[in-house]
Amino acid sequence: MRKxxxxxxxxxxxxxxxxxxxxxxxxxxxxxxxxxxxxxxMCPPSIHLSSVNGLVAPANNVFVGGxxxxxxxxxxxxxxxxxxxxxxxxxxxVILGHSERRExxxxxxxxxxxxxxxxxxxxxxxIFCCGEVLEEREAGKQDEVVKKQLDESLFHLTAEQFANVVxxxxxxxxxxxxxxxxxxxxxxxxxxxxxxxxxxxxxxVAQSTSILYGGSCKPGNAKELFxxxxxxxxxxxxxxxxxxxxxxxxxxx
Ligand code: PEP
Numbered sequence: 200m201r202k203x204x205x206x207x208x209x210x211x212x213x214x215x216x217x218x219x220x221x222x223x224x225x226x227x228x229x230x231x232x233x234x235x236x237x238x239x240x241m242c243p244p245s246i247h248l249s250s251v252n253g254l255v256a257p258a259n260n261v262f263v264g265g266x267x268x269x270x271x272x273x274x275x276x277x278x279x280x281x282x283x284x285x286x287x288x289x290x291x292x293v294i295l296g297h298s299e300r301r302e303x304x305x306x307x308x309x310x311x312x313x314x315x316x317x318x319x320x321x322x323x324x325x326i327f328c329c330g331e332v333l334e335e336r337e338a339g340k341q342d343e344v345v346k347k348q349l350d351e352s353l354f355h356l357t358a359e360q361f362a363n364v365v366x367x368x369x370x371x372x373x374x375x376x377x378x379x380x381x382x383x384x385x386x387x388x389x390x391x392x393x394x395x396x397x398x399x400x401x402x403x404v405a406q407s408t409s410i411l412y413g414g415s416c417k418p419g420n421a422k423e424l425f426x427x428x429x430x431x432x433x434x435x436x437x438x439x440x441x442x443x444x445x446x447x448x449x450x451x452x
Contacts, residue, residue, distance in 0.1 A: 202409045204365060204432040205449040206240035206326055207439025208266060208294060209247075218247040222254045224442035229261050229449070237432075237449050240264045240292050240326075241439070245280050249288050264292030264326060267300055270313035282314075282321040293318050294434070296328045296352065298371045308351035315352060319360050326365045326434065327353060328413070329392075333372035341370070342391050349395055358400045366392060366410045367434040373414025375436055382423045382430075385412045389429035418444050421451035 213221060222241060229239050242264040243251045252263040269279040285293060295318065296311045306314075311327075318325045329348040331341040345368070353364060368388050373380050380388075389410045397405035412424050413434035424430055432452075438444040 201407055201431045202238055202365075203236055203452055204238045204240065204409050204411055205445070205452075206242060206264060206292070206294075206365075206367075206411065206432070206434050207445050208297070208413075208434060208436050209241070209243045209439060210266070210299070210436060211244055212440055213243070213247070215247065215250070218243055219250060219254065221440065221442055222247075222251040225445060226255050226258045226261055228442055228446040230258055232446060233260070233449055234452070235260055237452055238262065239449055242266050242292070242294055242326075248285070248290055252289055262291045264294060265290055265323075266294050266297070268293050268295070268314060268318060268323070270310050270317060272317060282317045282323055285323055286321040291324060292326055292365070293323045294328065294367075295325045296348070298328060298330060298332075298369060298374060302371075308348065311352040312355060315356070315364070319356070319363055324363045324365060326367050326411070328367045328369050328434070330369040330371050330374075330414075336370065336372060341388060345388065345392060346395055349392070354399050358404050361396075361400055361404060362407070364408070366396075366408060367413050368392060368410060369413035369434060371414075375415070377415050379415040379417075379420050379424075380412070382427050385424055385430055386427035389427065393429050416448060418447035418451065421448040425452050 239261045255261045268282045300306045329345045331344040393405045409431040411432045411434045416433045
């Protein structure tokens with residue numbers, strides 16, 4: 200049985216009070232409304248990680264994740280946050296390779312491979328983002344693009360290490376644009392990703408890897424996306440900033 204996961208990427212939004220209100224609302228609603236087989240993850244900006252983690256700690260199946268970490272453990276890297284720091288705050292997950300990090304911060308496949316390694320060394324589960332841009336989709340190159348992202352940043356892992364990785368397929372043209380992938384497009388890519396994993400690590404590992412869909416997922420379209428055989432949940436941007444929407448998406452399972 201694969202883990203069903205709904206993760207919220209808050210990006211660079213919310214002040215201290217807003218973050219605490221949102222996290223408390225999500226924790227309370229999750230307790231009252233969510234089935235226990237859905238894992239919920241909130242990924243706030245790093246400055247809020249500690250306070251948000253303090254709110255979710257007692258709740259069942261609600262976790263906190265970082266949005267990024269350095270590929271180094273410590274040192275003279277002003278402004279960076281390390282995997283050992285996240286671990287020391289009891290953080291369980293970390294988003295790596297989000298398309299905004301790849302685009303604006305020029306994160307490379309090699310850097311991401313190092314971030315994946317240091318995350319796993321520090322008991323953080325990477326939520327590894329992959330996905331093609333619009334021109335690549337239009338040229339029919341989406342499978343090739345995603346294969347390269349997985350090959351270069353993840354497929355050096357042992358099967359045992361890989362078991363701790365969550366994949367998030369996020370077509371870049373669907374992120375924050377309101378343009379959601381059709382359920383057929385999502386299913387086709389998720390199935391292709393699972394095949395890539397099977398070819399590298401075998402069918403058993405592939406069948407137990409959670410592959411999330413991300414890109415303009417909302418309460419109104421989550422049910423159809425989550426009904427796809429190979430879609431195991433979602434990575435939610437904009438809609439994770441509203442507790443009602445985030446919980447309704449998670450309830451769409
Ligand atoms: C994201 O940033 O990971 C994302 C999926 O954003 P949105 O849901 O807003 O498209």
